[in-house]
Amino acid sequence: MNRSRAARAPRRLHLNVNILHSGFLPSAWRPAGSDPRAFIDVQHYIRVAQIAEAGKLDAVFLADNAAIVDQIHFRPITALEPTVLLASVAAATRHIGLIATASTSYNEPYNIARRFATLDHVSGGRAGWNVVTTADLASARNFGRDAVPDHAQRYARAAEFTSVVKALWDSWEDDAFIGDQAAGRFIDTAKVQPVAHQGEFFSVQGPSTLPRTPQGHPVLVQAGGSGDGRTLAARHAEAVFSASQSFEEALAYARDLKSRAEALGRGPEALRVLPGLTTIIGDTEAAARRRRDELVDLIPWDYSLARLAGILGITPDRLGLDQRLPENLPLPGGGNGNHTFFNATLATARRRDLTTRDLTTRELIRELAGGGGHRVIVGTPEQIADDIERWFRAGAADGFNLMPDVLPDGLQAFVEGVVPLLQRRGIFRTDYEGPTLRDHLGLARPPGRSAESAAA
Amino acid sequence: MNRSRAARAPRRLHLNVNILHSGFLPSAWRPAGSDPRAFIDVQHYIRVAQIAEAGKLDAVFLADNAAIVDQIHFRPITALEPTVLLASVAAATRHIGLIATASTSYNEPYNIARRFATLDHVSGGRAGWNVVTTADLASARNFGRDAVPDHAQRYARAAEFTSVVKALWDSWEDDAFIGDQAAGRFIDTAKVQPVAHQGEFFSVQGPSTLPRTPQGHPVLVQAGGSGDGRTLAARHAEAVFSASQSFEEALAYARDLKSRAEALGRGPEALRVLPGLTTIIGDTEAAARRRRDELVDLIPWDYSLARLAGILGITPDRLGLDQRLPENLPLPGGGNGNHTFFNATLATARRRDLTTRDLTTRELIRELAGGGGHRVIVGTPEQIADDIERWFRAGAADGFNLMPDVLPDGLQAFVEGVVPLLQRRGIFRTDYEGPTLRDHLGLARPPGRSAESAAA
Numbered sequence: 074m075n076r077s078r079a080a081r082a083p084r085r086l087h088l089n090v091n092i093l094h095s096g097f098l099p100s101a102w103r104p105a106g107s108d109p110r111a112f113i114d115v116q117h118y119i120r121v122a123q124i125a126e127a128g129k130l131d132a133v134f135l136a137d138n139a140a141i142v143d144q145i146h147f148r149p150i151t152a153l154e155p156t157v158l159l160a161s162v163a164a165a166t167r168h169i170g171l172i173a174t175a176s177t178s179y180n181e182p183y184n185i186a187r188r189f190a191t192l193d194h195v196s197g198g199r200a201g202w203n204v205v206t207t208a209d210l211a212s213a214r215n216f217g218r219d220a221v222p223d224h225a226q227r228y229a230r231a232a233e234f235t236s237v238v239k240a241l242w243d244s245w246e247d248d249a250f251i252g253d254q255a256a257g258r259f260i261d262t263a264k265v266q267p268v269a270h271q272g273e274f275f276s277v278q279g280p281s282t283l284p285r286t287p288q289g290h291p292v293l294v295q296a297g298g299s300g301d302g303r304t305l306a307a308r309h310a311e312a313v314f315s316a317s318q319s320f321e322e323a324l325a326y327a328r329d330l331k332s333r334a335e336a337l338g339r340g341p342e343a344l345r346v347l348p349g350l351t352t353i354i355g356d357t358e359a360a361a362r363r364r365r366d367e368l369v370d371l372i373p374w375d376y377s378l379a380r381l382a383g384i385l386g387i388t389p390d391r392l393g394l395d396q397r398l399p400e401n402l403p404l405p406g407g408g409n410g411n412h413t414f415f416n417a418t419l420a421t422a423r424r425r426d427l428t429t430r431d432l433t434t435r436e437l438i439r440e441l442a443g444g445g446g447h448r449v450i451v452g453t454p455e456q457i458a459d460d461i462e463r464w465f466r467a468g469a470a471d472g473f474n475l476m477p478d479v480l481p482d483g484l485q486a487f488v489e490g491v492v493p494l495l496q497r498r499g500i501f502r503t504d505y506e507g508p509t510l511r512d513h514l515g516l517a518r519p520p521g522r523s524a525e526s527a528a529a
Numbered sequence: 530m531n532r533s534r535a536a537r538a539p540r541r542l543h544l545n546v547n548i549l550h551s552g553f554l555p556s557a558w559r560p561a562g563s564d565p566r567a568f569i570d571v572q573h574y575i576r577v578a579q580i581a582e583a584g585k586l587d588a589v590f591l592a593d594n595a596a597i598v599d600q601i602h603f604r605p606i607t608a609l610e611p612t613v614l615l616a617s618v619a620a621a622t623r624h625i626g627l628i629a630t631a632s633t634s635y636n637e638p639y640n641i642a643r644r645f646a647t648l649d650h651v652s653g654g655r656a657g658w659n660v661v662t663t664a665d666l667a668s669a670r671n672f673g674r675d676a677v678p679d680h681a682q683r684y685a686r687a688a689e690f691t692s693v694v695k696a697l698w699d700s701w702e703d704d705a706f707i708g709d710q711a712a713g714r715f716i717d718t719a720k721v722q723p724v725a726h727q728g729e730f731f732s733v734q735g736p737s738t739l740p741r742t743p744q745g746h747p748v749l750v751q752a753g754g755s756g757d758g759r760t761l762a763a764r765h766a767e768a769v770f771s772a773s774q775s776f777e778e779a780l781a782y783a784r785d786l787k788s789r790a791e792a793l794g795r796g797p798e799a800l801r802v803l804p805g806l807t808t809i810i811g812d813t814e815a816a817a818r819r820r821r822d823e824l825v826d827l828i829p830w831d832y833s834l835a836r837l838a839g840i841l842g843i844t845p846d847r848l849g850l851d852q853r854l855p856e857n858l859p860l861p862g863g864g865n866g867n868h869t870f871f872n873a874t875l876a877t878a879r880r881r882d883l884t885t886r887d888l889t890t891r892e893l894i895r896e897l898a899g900g901g902g903h904r905v906i907v908g909t910p911e912q913i914a915d916d917i918e919r920w921f922r923a924g925a926a927d928g929f930n931l932m933p934d935v936l937p938d939g940l941q942a943f944v945e946g947v948v949p950l951l952q953r954r955g956i957f958r959t960d961y962e963g964p965t966l967r968d969h970l971g972l973a974r975p976p977g978r979s980a981e982s983a984a985a
Contacts, residue, residue, distance in 0.1 A: 160616035214732075216637055258602065275673060
C-alpha cells in the first residue's frame with residue numbers, strides 16, 4: 074500500500090550531505106574561516122545538520138573508519154564514532170535524516186541492531202545505517218587480525234550480519250507494546266519472538282531488547298561498487314552511495330542495480346541511487362575554479378600524489394606531476410582493491426580537454442579536487458543545478474550524496490544558491506512531508522513480522 | 530598536583546541518579562502520572578537528567594543488558610542502548626555527568642574506547658563508563674555462546690579489556706593536536722603512538738582515531754561486589770556502585786576497597802564509593818510507607834516471589850508469602866551468583882522488627898520495595914537527609930547512586946526536599962564548580978603518556 078502510494082507520487086530528487094569533518098578537500102580545515110578543531114567539535118556537526126535541515130535535505134551522512142587511515146600530520150580524519158555523534162545531532166534537529174556508518178567486520182549484529190534501533194527511537198525515525206565491510210589493514214589490526222579478511226569473506230559476513238540485524242529489528246511486532254496501566258499488562262510477549270539464528274558467522278538467539286522502531290527498520294544504506302557490493306546492495310540497500318564520474322557510467326550503474334533488485338523481488342521504488350558529488354561553488358565559473366585551485370594548492374603535492382598512487386595501486390614515484398598517467402596501470406588486485414575509485418579516476422584522467430590530450434597528473438589532481446574518486450562539479454549554482462537536473466531526469470541518479478568542498482560554508486552556498494533553483498524547477502521539496510527519513514526518501518515502511526504472517 | 534588540591538578541599542557528598550526507565554519499583558510505570566512508554570522515550574531521560582542537573586547532582590547513570598533479562602509481560606526493561614541515548618541527553622544538558630554501562634564480554638575494546646571517547650568529546654567531558662561483565666545466559670546466547678563464561682574468565686577478560694581501553698585513550702598525547710592553518714601542520718604524529726597490545730584475550734595495534742578527551746579518560750565506574758569484582762574495582766574504578774544494606778557492611782566495604790586501591794599505589798582520593806539507595810519520599814513517614822505499599826501492591830506477588838527466589842538461588846515454591854525465609858539457603862554457586870545481592874537480601878530479612886522476629890517473605894518484599902538488593906529508605910526528606918549524612922560523615926559512603934521509586938517524580942521530590950537540606954548542612958554543592966564529571970566527583974585528570982614520561 075505504501076509502495077503504490079510512493080509510485081503514484083511525482084519522482085523527487087534526494088540530497089544528503091556527507092559531513093566529512095571540515096569538508097571534502099583535504100585542505101578544507103586551512104582557510105581562515107575554517108575551525109581546525111571542527112573534526113572533533115559536536116557543534117560543527119550540529120551546525121552543518123541545521124543548515125542541511127534549513128535546505129530541506131534528506132539526511133546527513135557520516136563515514137567511519139576503525140583506525141587512522143590517512144595522513145593526520147596534514148589533515149583531519151573521521152575521528153568521532155558516528156552513532157554517538159548523530160544522537161547528539163538528533164537532539165538539536167527535528168527533520169533531517171541521520172545516516173551513520175558501521176562495519177560488519179568488526180562488530181556484532183546484536184550490538185549494531187540495538188545501536189541503530191536506539192538512534193531511530195531517539196530521533197523519532199530518522200536513522201540510517203551505512204553498511205561497510207572495512208577493507209584496510211590498520212582496522213584489522215585493531216581487532217586481533219594480522220590481515221584483512223578477503224573480499225568474498227567480508228561480503229559473506231556482511232550479508233549474514235545484515236539479515237540478522239533485520240531479523241532482530243523485526244523480533245518485536247509493531248503492536249507488541251500494550252502499556253495497560255490499570256490491568257498491569259506491559260508487553261504482549263507472544264508478539265516478541267526469538268530470531269534463533271544459526272549461520273556460518275553468527276549464532277544469535279534474540280529477541281532484541283527494543284520495541285520495533287518508528288521506521289520499522291532504520292534505512293539501510295550501502296556503497297556497492299564491486300560485484301559482491303552490488304549483490305549486497307541489490308538484496309538489502311534502500312539507498313546506495315555510488316561513485317560515478319560519467320553520466321553514462323552512472324546510468325548503467327543505476328539500471329544494473331535496480332534490475333538486480335527487481336530480480337530479487339524488490340519493487341522499483343525500493344532503492345535510491347545517490348552518486349557522490351563534490352561541489353565547488355562560485356558566483357562565476359572562474360571564481361569557482363579559483364576557489365578550487367586555491368584549496369588544491371593548500372594540499373601538499375606529495376600527499377596528493379601518494380593518494381592518487383594509492384587509488385591506482387602504484388608507487389608515487391611512477392607519477393610525474395606534469396606527465397600523463399603511465400600506460401598499463403595494473404587493475405586493483407587481490408579482491409580488496411577499490412575498483413570503483415580506480416575506474417572513476419581513470420575516467421577523469423582520460424577525459425580529453427580542449428587540446429584533445431589526456432590530463433597531466435597535476436591537472437588530474439586539480440580535476441579530482443585533491444582526489445577521492447567522487448565526481449566534482451566546479452561552477453555557478455545554475456551550472457550545478459543544470460547538471461543535477463540532467464542526471465536526475467535521465468535516471469542516472471535519484472539524487473546525490475553531496476560532499477561540499479569546505480564545511481559548513483560550501484553547504485551554506487549550496488543551500489542558498491542551488492536548492493532554490495531545484496525547488497523552482499519542481500524537482501526538490503520545499504518542505505518536509507513527514508517526520509521520518511523513510512518519508513523523505515519515499516521508502517515504504519517494512520511491514521514487520523505480523524503483517525507478513527497475515528499476508529501469507 | 531590535582532590530587533593534593535583535592536585532598537585539601539572539604540570532603541563533598543556525591544549523588545548520581547540511576548535512570549532505571551520508569552523508576553526502581555517494577556510497578557513504577559503503572560501510577561496514573563507515569564508514562565508507560567517512558568522506557569523508550571528520549572524525552573523522559575532528558576527530563577530526568579534536567580531535574581538531576583537542577584538539583585546539582587553529579588551524574589545520571591544508565592544500566593544495560595544485552596538481552597531481555599526480566600519479565601516484560603509485566604514491566605519495562607533497559608531497552609535503549611545507553612551510549613547513544615546519553616549522547617542525546619548530552620545535547621539537552623550542560624553540567625550533569627553521563628555514565629553508561631557497557632559489557633566487556635560482548636564488545637571489542639577498540640569500539641568501546643572510541644564510543645566513550647566520543648561521548649566525552651560531545652558532552653564536553655561528562656562521560657563515564659560503567660564496566661560490567663554480563664552474567665546472564667540470555668546475553669551469552671545473543672553473541673554466539675551456549676553458556677556464560679565463568680566468573681574468573683569474565684573478570685580476567687574485563688581487566689585486560691579495561692587496560693587496553695585506557696591505553697587507547699592515552700594513545701594521543703594531550704598536545705598532539707596542532708591545527709596550524711598557515712603552516713599546514715594538523716597533528717604532531719610523534720605524539721600519536723600505537724598501543725601494540727598483545728594479550729590473552731586481545732590483540733590491538735592502535736592508536737585511537739581520537740584526540741585525548743576533555744577528561745583525559747572518561748570516568749571508570751564499576752560495581753565490584755565479589756572478590757574478582759573488588760580486585761578489578763581497586764585497580765581501575767574511580768566510582769564504585771556498591772550494594773550495602775547495613776551501615777556496618779557499607780563501612781567495611783568502603784574501607785576494604787580503599788585499602789585495596791591504596792595497596793595498588795592509588796591515592797586515597799582515587800575512588801568514590803556510592804552504594805545504591807532507593808528513596809520513597811512522603812511528607813510524613815506514614816505517607817511514604819503508604820506510597821511504598823501501594824507501589825508494591827501493584828507488583829504481582831508471583832513476580833516478586835520469583836525475583837526474590839532468583840536472588841536467593843532457590844525455586845519460588847520454597848517461599849511462603851507469610852512465612853519467614855527457609856533456613857540453610859544455599860550460597861550462590863558456580864562463581865556466577867550475585868553474592869552482593871544475596872547477602873544484602875539476607876541482611877534485610879534478618880533485620881528484626883519490633884517483635885524481634887525475622888521478617889516474613891511478604892514483609893521482606895515490602896522492605897525491599899519489590900526486590901533488587903539495594904537499600905530502601907522510606908520516609909520524610911528530613912529522615913532521608915539524616916541517613917545520608919550519617920553514612921557520609923562516617924565514611925560508609927562517599928555518596929549514593931540514587932534509585933528513586935518512580936521517575937521523574939521520585940527524583941523531583943528528592944531534589945526539592947532532600948537536596949536543600951544536604952546543602953544547608955554543608956555537605957552538598959550549591960552549584961557546579963567545573964564543567965566535567967571529574968570536577969563534580971573531585972577526581973584528578975589522568976596525566977596521560979607525555980606527562981608520565983616527563984615524570985619518569
